[in-house]
Amino acid sequence: MATGLFEQFVTLFVVVDPIGTVPVFVAVTAGVEPSLRRRVAFRAFLIALGVLAFFLVAGQFLIEGLGISLPAFQIAGGLILFLFALTMIFGESKPDRELAEADRSAEAMNKAVFPLAVPSIASPGAMLAVVLLTENNVFSVAEQAVTAGVLVVVLLIALLAMLAAGPILRLVQESGAAIVSRVMGMILAAVAVDNIIAAVFVLIAEGPV
Numbered sequence: 001m002a003t004g005l006f007e008q009f010v011t012l013f014v015v016v017d018p019i020g021t022v023p024v025f026v027a028v029t030a031g032v033e034p035s036l037r038r039r040v041a042f043r044a045f046l047i048a049l050g051v052l053a054f055f056l057v058a059g060q061f062l063i064e065g066l067g068i069s070l071p072a073f074q075i076a077g078g079l080i081l082f083l084f085a086l087t088m089i090f091g092e093s094k095p096d097r098e099l100a101e102a103d104r105s106a107e108a109m110n111k112a113v114f115p116l117a118v119p120s121i122a123s124p125g126a127m128l129a130v131v132l133l134t135e136n137n138v139f140s141v142a143e144q145a146v147t148a149g150v151l152v153v154v155l156l157i158a159l160l161a162m163l164a165a166g167p168i169l170r171l172v173q174e175s176g177a178a179i180v181s182r183v184m185g186m187i188l189a190a191v192a193v194d195n196i197i198a199a200v201f202v203l204i205a206e207g208p209v
Contacts, residue, residue, distance in 0.1 A: 007191075008133055008150045014188045015081075015125040016048075018158035019180045024120045025162040028111035040112040041162040047117035049155050052130050056148055059131035071199040071206075077128050078196035084125040085189035089182050121158055125188070132195065 025044070029037040130151065134144040 005146070005150065008147055009154065010187065011129050011133065011191050012126065012151055012154045013157070014184045014191070015084075015123055015129045016121055016154050016158055017123070017184055018121075018154070018161040020178075020184070021116070021120045021158055022161050022165045024116055026165050028116055029108055029165075032108050036108060037165075038163065040108050040116070041159060043109065043112040044116040044121060044162070045155060045159040047113055048121035048158070049152070051118060051122040052126060052151060052155070053148070055127045055130045056134050056144070056151070059127075060134065060136045064136075071202045074132060074199035074202075075196050077132050078192045078194075078199065080128055081125055081192035081195070082189055084123075085185045085192060087185075089185040089189070121155070 025041065029040050032040075130147075133139070133147045136144075139147070
């Protein structure tokens with residue numbers, strides 16, 4: 001159980017990427033007073049929590065409504081997570097990519113929604129990971145509740161990182177945040193491959209459909 005919790009925490013921490021979100025938060029709150037920066041951080045946290053909670057609750061129903069089998073979705077999800085990891089490793093760094101998008105927004109509170117809450121915190125990879133970690137036919141309600149708790153913990157870490165954005169950036173600098181994002185991309189790639197391998201073994205065990 002402890003190993004499962006650790007794996008869930010690592011997966012969600014990697015796809016949410018709290019450290020990589022810090023430079024984005026600093027950019028969208030540049031020049032505003034500290035009280036407004038805190039409001040932006042809390043608003044982004046609540047919006048991201050709401051988006052990911054929706055996928056946690058309704059994601060499985062969407063899959064079943066479309067008649068998609070778990071192994072097929074898991075393989076597709078693993079491939080998407082793998083491609084997402086490749087963009088973290090080889091592509092434009094998360095801070096650089098999302099800071100460019102942030103410049104198009106006008107007000108700090110609007111920027112709490114985009115690009116801060118979505119896609120910086122509640123990224124497509126995070127949405128997909130939440131669905132995979134709470135599949136109804138595999139995980140009990142109690143296990144899904146534990147996953148929800150792990151998700152809240154990771155989002156709280158992201159919130160604390162935003163609230164402590166100044167000291168963190170002075171410590172790692174933007175180049176350091178980009179390096180951390182790439183290391184997390186490598187970890188996510190390994191998690192994605194593991195998901196694909198597990199789904200293939202399930203298909204082999206089940207035999208032809």
